Amino acid sequence: RKKCLVIPDGSGYDTSLFTIPVKYADFLKSILIPNGLVKDRTHKLAVDILSSVPNTKSLVVLCVLKGGYKFCSELVDAMERYICSCEINMSIKVEFIRLKSYHNVSSTGEVEVIGLSNLSHLTGKDILIVEDIIDTGKTMTKALELIKQYNPNSVQCASLLLKRTDKSCGYVPEFLGFTVPEGFVVGFGIDYNEFFRDFPHIGVINEEGIKQFAV
Numbered sequence: 001r002k003k004c005l006v007i008p009d010g011s012g013y014d015t016s017l018f019t020i021p022v023k024y025a026d027f028l029k030s031i032l033i034p035n036g037l038v039k040d041r042t043h044k045l046a047v048d049i050l051s052s053v054p055n056t057k058s059l060v061v062l063c064v065l066k067g068g069y070k071f072c073s074e075l076v077d078a079m080e081r082y083i084c085s086c087e088i089n090m091s092i093k094v095e096f097i098r099l100k101s102y103h104n105v106s107s108t109g110e111v112e113v114i115g116l117s118n119l120s121h122l123t124g125k126d127i128l129i130v131e132d133i134i135d136t137g138k139t140m141t142k143a144l145e146l147i148k149q150y151n152p153n154s155v156q157c158a159s160l161l162l163k164r165t166d167k168s169c170g171y172v173p174e175f176l177g178f179t180v181p182e183g184f185v186v187g188f189g190i191d192y193n194e195f196f197r198d199f200p201h202i203g204v205i206n207e208e209g210i211k212q213f214a215v
């Protein structure tokens with residue numbers, strides 16, 4: 001598997017070193033990956049992905065909502081800039097699928113497919129699934145199972161984060177931004193019960209936050 005950036009166990013910057021939205025200030029333990037580093041790493045992933053599909057004329061990017069939206073937007077923008085500046089003849093279409101399995105800090109074990117956009121036009125296409133984080137791997141396993149039913153030409157996955165956890169089913173994406181230690185991460189599209197998606201950095205929620213926004 002290609003290299004990725006390992007965020008070591010015990011990492012984390014003091015939140016006082018960054019601008020933090022007031023509404024979240026008391027509910028974060030630390031900043032794991034600042035927004036700038038997230039974007040820098042994403043831009044390199046865009047080049048890695050395009051270098052791995054030299055003869056593909058059209059790529060379908062399948063964004064897994066809701067968590068994947070910020071990473072997918074940043075990744076596709078970087079891919080389009082590269083395609084344009086290198087004068088590559090290629091088109092990218094973005095499609096969306098909504099999968100949900102988390103409640104508070106745990107996977108429910110069931111992956112709910114919400115509002116399935118018709119995936120029939122994935123048949124015969126080269127697909128890149130884009131996710132924010134892979135933890136147990138249940139969501140990605142479900143996504144792959146769903147998509148393969150439509151006989152695509154190829155399927156690869158890009159995930160911003162991979163959690164180093166013994167709960168993992170062992171699935172590893174073809175393209176990966178960072179591996180992160182145990183701990184519930186939030187920000188850059190990643191939520192805790194729909195909170196923190198708008199938080200610009202990847203941070204670790206604290207116990208007060210887990211209580212404050214529990215459902």
Ligand SMILES: O=P(O)(O)OC[C@H]1O[C@H](OP(=O)(O)OP(=O)(O)O)[C@H](O)[C@@H]1O
Nearest residue numbers: 065066067100101102135136137138139
């Ligand atoms: O590998 P897993 O253990 O399945 O966890 C990873 C998945 O869980 C989260 O989605 P969530 O269910 O929170 O829905 P959301 O994307 O709308 O936040 C996250 O965005 C990934 O899709």
Ligand SMILES: Oc1ncnc2c1N=NC2
Nearest residue numbers: 135183184185186190191
């Ligand atoms: O750490 C996490 N933070 C938010 N959402 C998810 C996480 N792991 N799987 C889903």
Ligand SMILES: [Mg+2]
Nearest residue numbers: 065066067099
């Ligand atoms: Mg998700």
Ligand SMILES: [Mg+2]
Nearest residue numbers: 067102191192
């Ligand atoms: Mg979520």
